[in-house]
Amino acid sequence: MYAVIRTGAKQYRVQSGDVLEVELVEGAKGAEISFPDVLLLADGENIQVGKPNVAGAHVTAEVIDPDKKGRKVIAFKFRRREGYHRKRGIRAHHTVLKIKEIVTK
Numbered sequence: 734m735y736a737v738i739r740t741g742a743k744q745y746r747v748q749s750g751d752v753l754e755v756e757l758v759e760g761a762k763g764a765e766i767s768f769p770d771v772l773l774l775a776d777g778e779n780i781q782v783g784k785p786n787v788a789g790a791h792v793t794a795e796v797i798d799p800d801k802k803g804r805k806v807i808a809f810k811f812r813r814r815e816g817y818h819r820k821r822g823i824r825a826h827h828t829v830l831k832i833k834e835i836v837t838k
Contacts, residue, residue: 736835737773738792744772747792747832754803757826760796766830768792774837789838798829 735748741756760766771790774781781787803825810819 734774734776734835736771736775736790736792738768739770739772740768747835749832749834751832752797752829753832754801754827754829756828757800758796758828758830760799760828762796762799764796764799765833766794766796768794771835774835787837790836792835793833794830795833796828797831801827801829803827 735746737744737746739745740758743756745753745755747753758766769786769791771787771792772783772785774787774790781790783790805822805824808819808821808823811817
């Protein structure tokens, strides 16, 4: 059984036991988080697509690392022959989760 959930501005395909890195969500280490935005549920041949969410379904996850820094992204601006260049970098914060279960009606 797998589900497609929405968190932040992204969608993730998850199964029970998966470990994934998502945009920063509130929660201490070891806390349990519920995701009510389940867009799709699939169990073998039985597939339920939500409009926009599947009614009565949610996914629970456990927080493994509440504040992990992602890879560095560089923004570099340059104009030739003008002596102009700007370099900025950012490391986004992520949360590492372990999916515990997918709950349906």
